[in-house]
Amino acid sequence: MQKMIKAILRALGAINVKVADDGAEALKEMRTFPADIIICDWKMEPLDGIEFARMIRTGSDSPNPYIPIIMLTGFTEAGRVTEARDIGINEFLAKPVSPKSLYARIQGIIEKPRAFVRTASYFGPDRRRRQLKYTGPDRRQAEDSGQS
Incomplete structure (x- = not known):
């Protein structure tokens, strides 16, 4: 799988691609x-991908907690x-992976x-994928006009 992902990234124009066999090695490379x-x-x-991601996001010695992470897996249960x-x-990608x-x-x-x-229990990208349109009254406008 690593060779295939590296080949896809190269085909997409990536120049410097580093490969690690596990999360511990990846942390060292980072x-x-x-x-x-x-x-x-x-x-x-x-060190599996979940623990690796946890260490990147919340570890006190994380080299870059803001780096985008794409998780590849054959485990696609909700x-x-x-x-x-x-x-x-950031993104979840089910195997088999296509370019x-x-x-x-x-x-x-x-x-x-x-x-x-x-938050107290989470650090990472905003988990909301879309912004739902609010259909209720705009209370801020009503409050602002009453205070003038």
Whole structure:
């Protein structure tokens, strides 16, 4: 899978692509390599993709907690997608991966970046994918006009 992803990235124009066998090795690489994006697999040993992402987002010694992360996995159950989102993954990509699907995720991260949110239990990109149109009264306008 690593060779295929690297080949796709090269075909898309990426020049410097670093590959790591697991999350621990990737963390080590990140300390010396200024990556623009991380593409990781859920299933890695000894440090899996979820723990790796958690360390990137919330670790006190994280080299870059704001770096975009795309999670690749064959585990596509709704609970897994939610778990990845709640760890701070930017994009989730189910295997098998196609060049088109990987390009679309990278393009989305670049063209529609989401603001980062910090709460007591979460740090990562805003988990809301869309803004729902508010249909209620605009109370701010009513409050402002009453105070003038």
